[in-house]
Amino acid sequence: MTSGAKKSRWLRVASLLAVLALLATACGGEDAAEPAGDESAGDESSADESTEDASAEDTAAEDEPSEDTAAGGDNVVRLGILGECEGPFGGFHEDTVGGVTLALANGAGATSNSPTSALDGWSGATVAGTSIELVGIGCGDDTPDTILGEVRRLVEQLDANIVIGPLSGDEGIAVAEYAAANPDVTFLSGIAGSQEPTLQVQAENYFRFHADGAQWNAGMGDILHNQEGWDTVAVIADDYSFGHTSAAGFIADFCGVGGEVVTRVFPPLGTTDYSSFVQQLPNPDEVDGYFWVVGGTGTQAALEAFVNAKGDLTGDQHAGNLFFNPGLASALGPSIAGAYVGGFATLPGDVQTPEIEEYLASADETWESLAGGITAGEPGDPSMAAGFGFFYGYYSAGVALVQALEAVEGDVSDPAALQAALGEQVLDLPYGEISLDENRSGIVDVGLSQLVLNDAGEVVSETVAIVPGVDQTFGGTFSDETPAPSRDFPECVEADLPWVGNAIPVEGGVPQE
Amino acid sequence: MTTRRLAAPGNAVFVALLGVLAVLPSFTSDYFINFVMTRTLMLGLAAATIVFLSTYGGMISLAQLLLFGVAGFMFGNAALESGARGLNLGWPAWVAILFALAVVTAVALLLGALASRTTGIYFLMLTLVYGVIGFFFFAQVVPVSGPGGVTSIAPPALLGAEVRLYYAGLVLSALVYVGFRAVGTTPFGLALQGIRDDPVRMASLGFNVPLHRMLAFSLAGFVAGIAGLLNVWWNGQIDPASISIGPTLILLIIAVIGGISHFEGAWLGAFVYVAANNYLRALPFVDRIGITEARFNSVIGVLVLLIMVLSPEGLVGIVARVRGWRGRRPTLERPIEPAPSAPVRDAGVGAADQDHASTATFGRSVALDETMEGTDP
Numbered sequence: 001m002t003s004g005a006k007k008s009r010w011l012r013v014a015s016l017l018a019v020l021a022l023l024a025t026a027c028g029g030e031d032a033a034e035p036a037g038d039e040s041a042g043d044e045s046s047a048d049e050s051t052e053d054a055s056a057e058d059t060a061a062e063d064e065p066s067e068d069t070a071a072g073g074d075n076v077v078r079l080g081i082l083g084e085c086e087g088p089f090g091g092f093h094e095d096t097v098g099g100v101t102l103a104l105a106n107g108a109g110a111t112s113n114s115p116t117s118a119l120d121g122w123s124g125a126t127v128a129g130t131s132i133e134l135v136g137i138g139c140g141d142d143t144p145d146t147i148l149g150e151v152r153r154l155v156e157q158l159d160a161n162i163v164i165g166p167l168s169g170d171e172g173i174a175v176a177e178y179a180a181a182n183p184d185v186t187f188l189s190g191i192a193g194s195q196e197p198t199l200q201v202q203a204e205n206y207f208r209f210h211a212d213g214a215q216w217n218a219g220m221g222d223i224l225h226n227q228e229g230w231d232t233v234a235v236i237a238d239d240y241s242f243g244h245t246s247a248a249g250f251i252a253d254f255c256g257v258g259g260e261v262v263t264r265v266f267p268p269l270g271t272t273d274y275s276s277f278v279q280q281l282p283n284p285d286e287v288d289g290y291f292w293v294v295g296g297t298g299t300q301a302a303l304e305a306f307v308n309a310k311g312d313l314t315g316d317q318h319a320g321n322l323f324f325n326p327g328l329a330s331a332l333g334p335s336i337a338g339a340y341v342g343g344f345a346t347l348p349g350d351v352q353t354p355e356i357e358e359y360l361a362s363a364d365e366t367w368e369s370l371a372g373g374i375t376a377g378e379p380g381d382p383s384m385a386a387g388f389g390f391f392y393g394y395y396s397a398g399v400a401l402v403q404a405l406e407a408v409e410g411d412v413s414d415p416a417a418l419q420a421a422l423g424e425q426v427l428d429l430p431y432g433e434i435s436l437d438e439n440r441s442g443i444v445d446v447g448l449s450q451l452v453l454n455d456a457g458e459v460v461s462e463t464v465a466i467v468p469g470v471d472q473t474f475g476g477t478f479s480d481e482t483p484a485p486s487r488d489f490p491e492c493v494e495a496d497l498p499w500v501g502n503a504i505p506v507e508g509g510v511p512q513e
Numbered sequence: 514m515t516t517r518r519l520a521a522p523g524n525a526v527f528v529a530l531l532g533v534l535a536v537l538p539s540f541t542s543d544y545f546i547n548f549v550m551t552r553t554l555m556l557g558l559a560a561a562t563i564v565f566l567s568t569y570g571g572m573i574s575l576a577q578l579l580l581f582g583v584a585g586f587m588f589g590n591a592a593l594e595s596g597a598r599g600l601n602l603g604w605p606a607w608v609a610i611l612f613a614l615a616v617v618t619a620v621a622l623l624l625g626a627l628a629s630r631t632t633g634i635y636f637l638m639l640t641l642v643y644g645v646i647g648f649f650f651f652a653q654v655v656p657v658s659g660p661g662g663v664t665s666i667a668p669p670a671l672l673g674a675e676v677r678l679y680y681a682g683l684v685l686s687a688l689v690y691v692g693f694r695a696v697g698t699t700p701f702g703l704a705l706q707g708i709r710d711d712p713v714r715m716a717s718l719g720f721n722v723p724l725h726r727m728l729a730f731s732l733a734g735f736v737a738g739i740a741g742l743l744n745v746w747w748n749g750q751i752d753p754a755s756i757s758i759g760p761t762l763i764l765l766i767i768a769v770i771g772g773i774s775h776f777e778g779a780w781l782g783a784f785v786y787v788a789a790n791n792y793l794r795a796l797p798f799v800d801r802i803g804i805t806e807a808r809f810n811s812v813i814g815v816l817v818l819l820i821m822v823l824s825p826e827g828l829v830g831i832v833a834r835v836r837g838w839r840g841r842r843p844t845l846e847r848p849i850e851p852a853p854s855a856p857v858r859d860a861g862v863g864a865a866d867q868d869h870a871s872t873a874t875f876g877r878s879v880a881l882d883e884t885m886e887g888t889d890p
Contacts, residue, residue, distance in 0.1 A: 085807035093807070139807060143754040144662065149548075153791060156544040170661060170752065177664055177749060200597055239652070240660045268652060268660065484597035487655065 075413050077132040077405070080154030081394075082165025082175065082190060087142035088270060088295065089167055092373035094118050095391040096190055097137055098363075100164050102386060103398025105366045106359075108132055115368040116379060127402050128410030135160050140167060142269070144174035151178055155185050161412065162186045164397045167390065169194030169213065169242030179203040184415045186422065188400060191345065191393025194241035195248070196484050198441035199472055205415070207422050209396040209434050210345055211444045212472050213242050213293075214249025214485065217321055217342040218446050219467035219503050220291075221253035224319060224340060230254075230288040232262045234281045236302065237293035239266035239487070246293045246321045248485035250342070252477045254291075255492035257500060262287060266487050271298055274305035284310055284317060292320035299323045300331050307332065315339040315451060322389060326451060329459035337453045341461065343446040345389035345396070346431045348461035350509035351447070359430035360386055396434060396442075400425050432466075439480075443471045448503075465503040466511055527690075534683055538676055547675040551747055553787050554682030556767055557780030558689055558740035562733035563768040564779050565693050569702055570729045571632070571709035573773075576624060576640035577737045578764045579647035580617050582756035584738035585745030586651060587613035589663035599663040600656060606669035614738050621734020622727065629723035629730070632712070644761045652753035662752020666745050678747050685743070689736055690776055696732070705729055766817050772827025781828055789813065 083096040098118035104110035110125035110132070112118065125132035135158040138150030147166050154160040163185060166175050172192025179187040180203035187206045189197065193213035197206060224230040233254060237247035243266065251261050267277040274294070281290065294302040299320070307313060315338025318324075322344030329336050347356075363370075363386035371377050372385030385391045400422060405412070407421040427434040432445035446467040454460045473479055475498045483489045504513045538546045559581045566572040590600040591609035604612065628639045651658040672678055696702040705725050708715045712722045745751050754760075763786070771782025790809055824831045 090807070139809075144664075144750055144752055145748065145755050145760075148748060148750075149790075152544070152548055156548060157542070157791070170754075173661070173664060174750060181749075196597060244661075484661075486659065 075130060075411060077127075077130060077162055077401075077412055078135045078158070078160050079132055079401075080136050080138065080151075080158060080160030080163045080165075081134065082138040082140055082147060082150060082154070082163060082167070082171070084142065084167040085139040086146075087140065087168075088298075089142060089373070089390075091377050092167065092390040093139075094370055095372045095374075095385050095388065096165065096167055096394050097121075098367075098370055098372065098382070098385055099190075099391040099394025099396075100398040102363055102366055102391075103395045103402060104132060106362050107399060107402035112366050116370070118367070118370065127405040128408075130405060130410035130412060132401075132405075138165060140165070140171055142168045142171065144170050147171040148174050148178060151175055155182060160185070161415070162188070162401065164188045164394060164401070165190040166192050167393075168192055169245065170240055172197040173201065173241060176201040176203050176206045179206040186415055186419055188397035188422070189393075190397060191390050192242075193245060194485075195245045195472060195478060196241065198437075198439040199478060199480055200484055202439055202480065204440070205419050206440060207397075207400065207419075207436065208441045209400045209425075209427060209436070210393045210442045211343075211446065211470065212249075212441065213246035213321065214252065214474065214478065215442075215444060215470045215472055216344055216446055217246060217249035218253055218470040218474070218497075218499055219448050219465060220250055220319060220340060220342055221255070221257045221259055221497075222500050222503060223448065223465065224289065225254060225257045225259040228289075228316070228340075230259060232260050232287045233289045233291055234263040234265070234287050235261055235291045235293070236265040236267070236277065236281060238269045238295055238298070240269045241485070243269065243293050243295070244485040244487065246342070247291075248478070248490055249474070250291050250293070250321070251492060252474045252490050252495065253497060255490075256474070256477070256495040256497045258494055259492075261492045264487060267294070267298070267302070269295075269298075272301060274298070274302040275309060278302065278305045278309045281306070281310070284314075289317045289319060292318065292324060294320075295323040299325075300328055303328060303332055303336075324451065326459045326461055329451070334453055334457065334459055337451050337459050339451045340464070341449045341451065343448055343467075345392045345444075346387055347447040347466075348449045348463050349387060350461070351463050351506065351511075352509060353430070355430040392431065396427060396429060399427055399429065403427065432468075437471050437473075439472075441472050443469055446470045447506075463506040463509060465505055467499050467503045470499060531683070531687055535680075538679065543675075546679050549784075549787050549791055551675070551679045551682055551743075553780060553784040554679070554686050555740050555743045555747065556764065556783035556787065558682070558686055558743070559737050560764055560768040560771070560779035560783055561686075561689055561693060561776055562737045562740075563765060564773055564776050565696075565736075566729060566733050567768070567773050568776075569697055569705045569709065570726060572628075572726065572730070573637050573765070574640045574730070574733070575637060575761055575765060576628075576643040576647075577733065578756050578761045579644045580621055580624075580734040580737040581741035581744065581764075582647065582651070582751060583620055584613045584617040584741035585666075585751040585755070586658055586663060587616045588742055588745055589666045589751060590657055593663065593666065596663070596665055598655070598659055598661055610669070610742060613742060614735065617738030617741070618731055618735045621737075622731045625727040625730025625734070626723070629726035641758075641761075644756065645758065648753050648757050651756070658751075658753060660753060662750055662755070664750040666749055666751070668746030672746060675747075678743060682743055685739055686780060689739075690780075693736075693776055701725070701728070763813075766813065768827075769817055770820055770827055772824075772829035774826055775829040778827045778829040785816075785828065786813065789816070 081097050081100055083093045084090055085093040094117065101110060101112055101118045101122050104122055104125040105112065108125040108127045110122040112122050114120035119137065121134045136154050138154055140147045140150060151163060154163055166172055167190045169192055172189055172194050173196045175187060176197035180201060183205050185205065189208040191210055195212045195214055198208050235247050235251060237243040255261060263282055265277050265280045267274055292302065303313065313332055313335050315336045319340040321342040324339055324341040360383035363382040367382040369379035370382040370385045371379050373390060374384050374388045403425050404418055404421040408417050412418050423436055423440055434442045434444050437443055447463050448465045449461045449463045451459050452462045475496055477490055477495055504511050559577055562577045563574055566574045588609050591602045591604045591612045592606055593599055593601050594603035595601050624643050628636055631639055652660050668678065672681055704720050708720065708722050708725050716722050767782040767786050768779055770785050771778025789812065793812060820827055824834055
């Protein structure tokens with residue numbers, strides 16, 4: 001070996017050493033020395049410099065928490081939010097932070113740092129003398145690996161002691177597993193609708209103040225089988241945990257009241273060409289109806305594939321979970337009217353109560369506009385975002401946090417006490433009351449709706465029934481001893497469902513009971 | 514190895530670097546060690562297999578993350594006693610490790626056998642197909658995974674504390690780094706490099722070209738499997754999205770960032786990737802210019818583009834370029850050095866047809882040809 005070659009190798013290794021050492025020092029030092037509140041309003045949510053008050057409070061926040069941390073008192077809520085900035089639900093990133101911000105604006109005196117974006121964070125959030133600081137916003141992409149990296153960044157690097165999120169089903173399982181391994185950190189699910197985080201994982205510090213995907217379809221079987229006369233149905237659902245859970249809820253409900261599921265098809269999440277999957281469905285004259293659990297951009301593509309393969313849609317032969325919406329009419333025409341739609345945390349706009357109106361108005365007061373997912377990422381009325389489930393799930397978690405902080409008089413130094421308080425909370429929310437079961441999962445009222453034509457001939461959602469007090473066990477169909485929802489589970493069997501016959505009809509937007 | 518070679522400056526720096534990394538947990542935060550550095554070492558290990566195949570075999574493989582994942586899935590299925598998914602065989606951890614490594618090596622042997630008669634772009638595409646098939650296999654075959662993957666996977670008791678995973682990664686990285694370099698000086702490694710440069714000539718000399726490629730692919734698969742085991746212990750779960758096309762390309766990007774013709778580059782590229790993912794968005798004002806967490810992939814894309822244009826040999830190669838700019842010793846005139854560090858081959862060109870001229874690695878390629886002339890099968 002020549003001396004030149006040796007020097008070349010030496011230089012390469014030396015450069016590696018230098019870069020590693022420099023970056024290690026820089027990055028590691030940043031972690032170790034970072035004060036707890038240093039990222040008040042977030043690095044990615046830094047305070048709007050044009051807002052003097054916000055800047056002043058941020059400065060104060062940077063100074064105070066370091067003392068708390070140093071003293072071990074740690075009586076500051078360092079909140080991390082697991083959002084969704086990429087992937088199939090990446091359009092709802094604003095909604096995730098917006099929901100929490102609105103809850104803190106309404107219950108903790110917070111002020112949004114931006115009139116047009118929730119991602120800039122808030123300032124001035126205080127409950128019982130305890131400030132709530134946003135340490136960071138995680139960026140999920142619907143995959144467990146990414147959300148695990150993000151939650152670790154929030155907890156282990158940015159020192160979050162409370163995390164709100166995530167949004168999606170598989171992410172929820174991963175975060176619940178992480179929660180089980182980190183009992184001193186408190187987790188409140190955003191709107192992740194898979195069944196497993198609470199029913200199977202059962203982390204005692206993971207709280208879900210919303211339903212799972214199965215619950216949101218409770219009561220559909222009663223309507224479709226007993227009211228509409230469907231005896232047989234084909235189910236097509238996304239092939240991932242939320243799709244399985246949502247389909248499982250419908251199957252348990254429809255079969256529970258005596259219906260039969262003749263076909264189950266599971267296209268992978270993110271499929272763009274559904275033609276091969278639609279071909280696996282029976283023809284319209286071979287089945288009474290179809291139930292669709294195809295989400296994101298796939299809903300319309302799947303229905304268009306159905307039209308191409310099976311003929312025109314007739315709304316009275318189709319139903320779907322939350323992904324069915326009036327917007328489908330823009331591509332599929334008004335014949336989609338008549339389809340029934342499962343619930344999703346909130347209720348369609350035809351139901352207006354003073355509580356709902358006050359809630360939506362508070363969103364419009366908090367921001368001038370928000371680029372939420374419901375407006376396809378374009379600036380729109382904040383109340384439009386607030387009326388949709390993604391925003392509302394995070395809002396519910398924020399309200400639960402505020403109430404629990406009040407219950408412990410702002411003392412978050414004992415995570416167990418805070419978690420015990422969270423488990424006892426009953427939320428009196430604008431779209432219905434939410435309490436928790438023994439696995440810390442929401443017991444909720446589910447609103448079922450139907451796509452109908454209004455006087456102008458437009459397809460709109462209309463609430464048809466509210467199913468009260470739905471829990472995730474479906475009267476014993478699901479438990480911690482049953483398998484997780486999958487392509488094959490649950491089987492189609494009759495069962496006693498606690499809510500059959502108890503649905504509250506809604507007429508003209510007014511519950512009849 | 515002579516005492517003189519052991520005392521070479523490069524070896525001294527390597528040992529010093531290991532020393533620094535060994536004491537690093539004492540000086541940095543837990544997050545930096547347990548997340549950034551542990552992930553760096555795991556991804557570096559996996560990326561080193563791409564460098565190995567590229568440098569010695571002239572094979573750019575996109576199947577390494579699949580093999581990385583196969584080991585994780587196999588361990589999860591074998592080790593878990595109960596759970597919502599997987600076979601839940603409940604085997605002891607060390608048995609599960611051996612099982613996972615045996616399976617991944619067998620899979621690599623099989624895939625390598627199928628791919629060993631292809632070169633260049635065809636090898637690249639074939640390994641890409643492997644990756645896609647692997648993704649759909651684990652997504653569709655519910656007994657071993659299904660779309661939700663395998664969760665609640667714990668590391669062996671010996672590696673229970675997170676910092677131990679870091680040290681495991683460090684030790685394995687050091688062994689693999691030294692081992693891969695050593696392979697380049699063995700008769701097998703020299704023959705492999707000869708096959709890289711001129712397979713027809715090597716075949717005419719009596720070497721079994723497909724067999725050498727297959728064995729190289731198997732060795733790389735075995736090492737990728739080790740990295741995959743570390744990953745699944747560190748992450749606690751694995752699902753088909755972990756080995757989808759996106760992460761597959763990221764592993765290649767890591768190798769390219771660091772320098773696909775330098776083993777050091779695998780870990781350096783992994784560190785840059787992981788550090789950028791974690792710290793870039795925390796830099797002041799980057800959000801004001803639109804670089805938010807949602808733009809991370811764009812940033813990495815620009816970085817790769819810059820490296821491809823400015824330094825095709827990656828970050829490690831920049832050192833050589835800087836040396837050339839300083840005029841102390843122009844790169845093209847540097848003395849010939851035999852393997853292990855051999856030139857990168859253009860994936861789009863058949864190895865036998867590649868142009869050997871006018872690159873910084875030209876000299877070493879010639880040296881290898883000269884070396885091989887004296888090597889009989």
